[in-house]
Amino acid sequence: MSSVNTINRIAIITSGGDAPGMNAALRAVVLAAENYGIEVMGFRHGYEGLLTNDFVKLDREDVEHILQYSGTIIKSARSERFKSEEGGREAATNLDAHQIDAFIVIGGDGSFRGAEHLANFWKGPIIGIPGTIDNDLFGTDNTIGYDTAVETAMDALDKIRDTAEAMDRVFIVEVMGRNAGYIGISSAMACGAERMILPELQKDKPLTVDALVKHIESVQRVRGDSSYVMVLCENQWPGGAVRLAEQLEDRLNLPCRPCLLGHVQRGGRPTAMDRILGTRLGVHAVELVRQGKTAVMAGVTANELSETPLIDTWTKRKKLSEELINIQQSLFNPIKKDRNKSTQ
Numbered sequence: 656m657s658s659v660n661t662i663n664r665i666a667i668i669t670s671g672g673d674a675p676g677m678n679a680a681l682r683a684v685v686l687a688a689e690n691y692g693i694e695v696m697g698f699r700h701g702y703e704g705l706l707t708n709d710f711v712k713l714d715r716e717d718v719e720h721i722l723q724y725s726g727t728i729i730k731s732a733r734s735e736r737f738k739s740e741e742g743g744r745e746a747a748t749n750l751d752a753h754q755i756d757a758f759i760v761i762g763g764d765g766s767f768r769g770a771e772h773l774a775n776f777w778k779g780p781i782i783g784i785p786g787t788i789d790n791d792l793f794g795t796d797n798t799i800g801y802d803t804a805v806e807t808a809m810d811a812l813d814k815i816r817d818t819a820e821a822m823d824r825v826f827i828v829e830v831m832g833r834n835a836g837y838i839g840i841s842s843a844m845a846c847g848a849e850r851m852i853l854p855e856l857q858k859d860k861p862l863t864v865d866a867l868v869k870h871i872e873s874v875q876r877v878r879g880d881s882s883y884v885m886v887l888c889e890n891q892w893p894g895g896a897v898r899l900a901e902q903l904e905d906r907l908n909l910p911c912r913p914c915l916l917g918h919v920q921r922g923g924r925p926t927a928m929d930r931i932l933g934t935r936l937g938v939h940a941v942e943l944v945r946q947g948k949t950a951v952m953a954g955v956t957a958n959e960l961s962e963t964p965l966i967d968t969w970t971k972r973k974k975l976s977e978e979l980i981n982i983q984q985s986l987f988n989p990i991k992k993d994r995n996k997s998t999q
């Protein structure tokens with residue numbers, strides 16, 4: 656392991672699900688490192704690249720014009736092999752063989768657990784950069800990719816609203832987020848969805864078909880039409896949006912259509928917010944390496960650069976905003992506008 660003053664070579668990976676803005680972070684790491692005369696080696700396909708020695712030296716010209724593209728130029732992957740003791744040891748051996756002084760991982764909570772695993776076998780500094788559309792990491796207000804995913808979901812929801820309005824239909828739109836409701840609540844709010852099914856709310860008070868039918872019928876009565884858009888977070892309904900649409904259609908006298916947004920939420924042009932966040936965090940990560948920090952995630956909290964122990968990023972839970980939930984669920988709930996009539 657090198658001291659702070661002898662960082663000559665950094666290894667970097669992008670790991671887990673790709674996220675818009677990862678390239679911006681990668682570019683920032685390379686450019687910031689170059690300012691200090693530090694070399695950057697990109698290992699391809701996440702942790703898998705550490706096992707197969709699949710790497711590429713990254714110079715200014717490799718990264719100069721990549722920040723407007725999603726995906727990741729060094730590719731990402733989920734590597735099962737790396738999780739074993741043998742995998743961790745092999746990765747460490749390879750990092751040493753390449754005389755790597757510090758390691759940066761751009762990814763989500765799984766990738767950070769991977770960093771902890773690596774630290775059992777490799778003693779150099781390890782810094783995490785939060786890159787996941789799910790925004791489910793403690794220690795940063797936003798993760799890289801989240802803003803773009805919300806924009807994409809919002810764009811789709813706006814389009815779906817056109818048909819919902821024109822044809823008096825109910826739509827169930829399923830968004831990603833794994834076990835977190837960030838994309839769900841933000842896209843629901845941005846589009847004025849009538850209902851949202853979020854993991855954070857399902858845990859305490861799960862919605863039932865009966866409750867949803869009652870709500871849709873009440874909205875119909877209050878509004879006099881049936882344009883109704885529901886945002887469903889993935890993994891929150893057995894059988895997902897398709898099954899829920901069938902269940903609702905069986906009970907209501909109107910067409911209910913499912914729409915699964917899926918991986919479109921992980922692609923497209925990164926928003927300015929994600930490019931800027933990726934850039935800030937890439938530079939921040941290089942500074943943390945130079946300061947001799949290890950096992951921390953570079954983040955932005957209340958618009959200030961922050962650092963959080965990697966272990967806290969997944970053991971502590973970032974709470975969904977109560978304020979947003981209240982606005983969306985209670986204050987702007989269409990049936991509350993005319994409560995007396997709707998409950999008759």
Ligand SMILES: Nc1ncnc2c1ncn2[C@@H]1O[C@H](COP(=O)(O)OP(=O)(O)O)[C@@H](O)[C@H]1O
Nearest residue numbers: 671672733734738762763764765766768769772
């Ligand atoms: N507990 C763990 N121990 C070692 N490596 C892990 C662990 N969890 C995840 N990883 C590594 O990190 C990769 C990415 O994790 P994953 O959960 O798929 O995505 P994300 O980082 O986006 O949450 C995994 O494929 C694996 O290589």
Ligand SMILES: O=P(O)(O)OC[C@H]1O[C@](O)(COP(=O)(O)O)[C@@H](O)[C@@H]1O
Nearest residue numbers: 671672763786787788789831832833
């Ligand atoms: O692309 P895959 O492997 O099917 O994974 C889908 C999952 O990846 C995500 O898009 C991003 O999750 P991670 O950042 O944890 O990888 C989740 O929202 C979704 O549940």
